[in-house]
Amino acid sequence: MNRAPIGVFDSGFGGLSAVKELRRLLPGEDVVYFGDNARIPYGDKSPDTIINYSLQDAGFLLSRGVKAILVACGTVSSVALGVLKDRVSVPVVGVIEPAAKRALELTKNGVIGVIGTNATVKSGSYERTLKSLDPKVRAVSVACPLLVPLVENGYVSDDCLITRLALREYLAPLKRAGADCIILGCTHYPLIRSLIADEWGGDELVNTGLEAAKTIASILASSGSLSEGTSGRLSLFSSDSGDTFSQKASFFLEEECPEFERVDILSYGPDR
Amino acid sequence: MNRAPIGVFDSGFGGLSAVKELRRLLPGEDVVYFGDNARIPYGDKSPDTIINYSLQDAGFLLSRGVKAILVACGTVSSVALGVLKDRVSVPVVGVIEPAAKRALELTKNGVIGVIGTNATVKSGSYERTLKSLDPKVRAVSVACPLLVPLVENGYVSDDCLITRLALREYLAPLKRAGADCIILGCTHYPLIRSLIADEWGGDELVNTGLEAAKTIASILASSGSLSEGTSGRLSLFSSDSGDTFSQKASFFLEEECPEFERVDILSYGPDR
Numbered sequence: 001m002n003r004a005p006i007g008v009f010d011s012g013f014g015g016l017s018a019v020k021e022l023r024r025l026l027p028g029e030d031v032v033y034f035g036d037n038a039r040i041p042y043g044d045k046s047p048d049t050i051i052n053y054s055l056q057d058a059g060f061l062l063s064r065g066v067k068a069i070l071v072a073c074g075t076v077s078s079v080a081l082g083v084l085k086d087r088v089s090v091p092v093v094g095v096i097e098p099a100a101k102r103a104l105e106l107t108k109n110g111v112i113g114v115i116g117t118n119a120t121v122k123s124g125s126y127e128r129t130l131k132s133l134d135p136k137v138r139a140v141s142v143a144c145p146l147l148v149p150l151v152e153n154g155y156v157s158d159d160c161l162i163t164r165l166a167l168r169e170y171l172a173p174l175k176r177a178g179a180d181c182i183i184l185g186c187t188h189y190p191l192i193r194s195l196i197a198d199e200w201g202g203d204e205l206v207n208t209g210l211e212a213a214k215t216i217a218s219i220l221a222s223s224g225s226l227s228e229g230t231s232g233r234l235s236l237f238s239s240d241s242g243d244t245f246s247q248k249a250s251f252f253l254e255e256e257c258p259e260f261e262r263v264d265i266l267s268y269g270p271d272r
Numbered sequence: 273m274n275r276a277p278i279g280v281f282d283s284g285f286g287g288l289s290a291v292k293e294l295r296r297l298l299p300g301e302d303v304v305y306f307g308d309n310a311r312i313p314y315g316d317k318s319p320d321t322i323i324n325y326s327l328q329d330a331g332f333l334l335s336r337g338v339k340a341i342l343v344a345c346g347t348v349s350s351v352a353l354g355v356l357k358d359r360v361s362v363p364v365v366g367v368i369e370p371a372a373k374r375a376l377e378l379t380k381n382g383v384i385g386v387i388g389t390n391a392t393v394k395s396g397s398y399e400r401t402l403k404s405l406d407p408k409v410r411a412v413s414v415a416c417p418l419l420v421p422l423v424e425n426g427y428v429s430d431d432c433l434i435t436r437l438a439l440r441e442y443l444a445p446l447k448r449a450g451a452d453c454i455i456l457g458c459t460h461y462p463l464i465r466s467l468i469a470d471e472w473g474g475d476e477l478v479n480t481g482l483e484a485a486k487t488i489a490s491i492l493a494s495s496g497s498l499s500e501g502t503s504g505r506l507s508l509f510s511s512d513s514g515d516t517f518s519q520k521a522s523f524f525l526e527e528e529c530p531e532f533e534r535v536d537i538l539s540y541g542p543d544r
Contacts, residue, residue: 037316037317038311038317038318038321039310039311040316044309044312044424045309045310045512046310046512046513046514048513049310049511049512145421145424145425146418146421146422146425146427146434149417149418149421150418152316152417153417153418155418161437162418162434162437162438162441165433165434165437166434169434239321240317240318240321241318241320242318266538
């Protein structure tokens with residue numbers, strides 16, 4: 001048994017959709033969440049910058065004594081996971097491999113669609129992971145740079161025409177390729193899951209945060225490191241502050257949530 | 273005469289639309305541009321964070337020996353200009369006051385529309401400045417958080433329906449209020465000027481970068497600090513790097529442009 005919290009981080013609020021899944025699976029675990037709102041978004045930045053930011057984010061979580069880290073960000077999981085695993089002493093789980101495994105269970109025709117940020121798609125992380133698990137599979141990826149700003153600004157309801165138009169454009173290549181399953185390669189996307197299903201005309205959508213949460217639960221269970229409590233606490237931290245942070249957070253978490261505490265993220269790193 | 277360069281900064285590429293105007297007005301001046309692409313966008317961040325970033329950005333320009341600074345960012349001009357003026361020893365010109373003066377020249381009915389980022393609109397900077405210049409004027413401001421991501425991702429052509437839909441939503445309150453002039457309160461917006469004019473149904477649009485460039489030209493002329501050269505050099509710096517930076521930059525500058533040099537922005541500040 002290990003009562004230490006599980007750490008989760010993302011560039012902003014999106015990763016809270018993974019926290020929601022984690023708390024459903026493991027309601028007894030304490031969770032420490034860090035959102036890097038002062039530097040969001042990560043998806044348009046260079047690999048060097050993303051790695052640098054991620055090391056600081058993980059460094060902060062380690063300073064809170066976490067027993068494992070869930071990287072609830074498609075961009076960081078695509079670009080910085082190897083470096084994080086090398087530099088961090090606790091188990092680190094990204095969203096790519098768990099989602100790829102789930103997609104391979106779901107697909108019938110072997111054509112898997114992937115939607116994500118510019119950095120995620122450019123990294124080729126999903127294609128590479130899918131191919132390494134099953135060389136016969138075909139992956140088709142589309143960068144969707146407008147979806148994070150749309151979700152962050154509340155363009156998420158089913159009657160939102162702007163989001164529908166953006167999705168229509170982004171999903172067209174996946175339809176043409178005949179994908180029978182789509183990986184939602186960014187933790188913001190589950191918030192517009194029903195819009196995506198509707199515009200795509202299918203519902204085999206992989207929620208990367210959920211799959212990563214399952215993986216971390218199984219790692220902790222197999223090493224006897226679950227806490228066995230019953231009502232885990234959630235602590236929220238951010239590199240920025242704002243009047244509407246708690247309101248935005250509840251939208252991703254689907255529960256009332258505590259206030260955010262501000263962190264000077266520049267003073268953290270895994271080596272300190 | 274002063275041969276030192278003029279410094280210009282923004283959160284990203286948008287400020288290059290002001291550099292374009294500055295170089296047309298003052299073709300003999302050397303210009304040093306800094307874009308904070310590693311931390312873009314500023315418009316959704318807190319005032320503290322925006323001030324902190326701006327002091328570093330100005331600090332970098334000062335380290336290059338600039339004789340004046342044009343803050344080519346509506347968000348920084350709204351939130352951090354006072355602090356910058358207090359802490360920086362060369363003239364600092366923001367976009368708010370020059371644009372407000374121009375809008376007051378243009379308006380006939382005294383109702384002025386303002387569009388900008390969340391932070392710009394929340395700061396109330398344009399209303400405050402307009403009212404201080406003419407207490408009878410009425411200002412109506414609308415936050416347009418999708419426009420920067422739309423412009424940054426190339427959704428700028430006249431047939432772009434997504435951008436049109438976003439503008440239709442944002443401009444509706446300005447139409448209802450009867451505004452006869454709109455301040456484009458963000459240096460990204462001149463890139464979609466024709467779309468804005470078309471969706472609004474008017475063309476009295478204030479280009480904030482152009483007005484700020486005129487102001488800085490007049491300050492330098494009145495103190496005898498123009499360089500009197502004929503072919504000024506443009507040097508481009510950024511806190512991030514990317515394969516397509518020069519291509520993106522030419523889009524804002526409307527000219528071929530040199531490579532960007534990467535800067536470790538955390539090592540700068542006006543006090544160092």
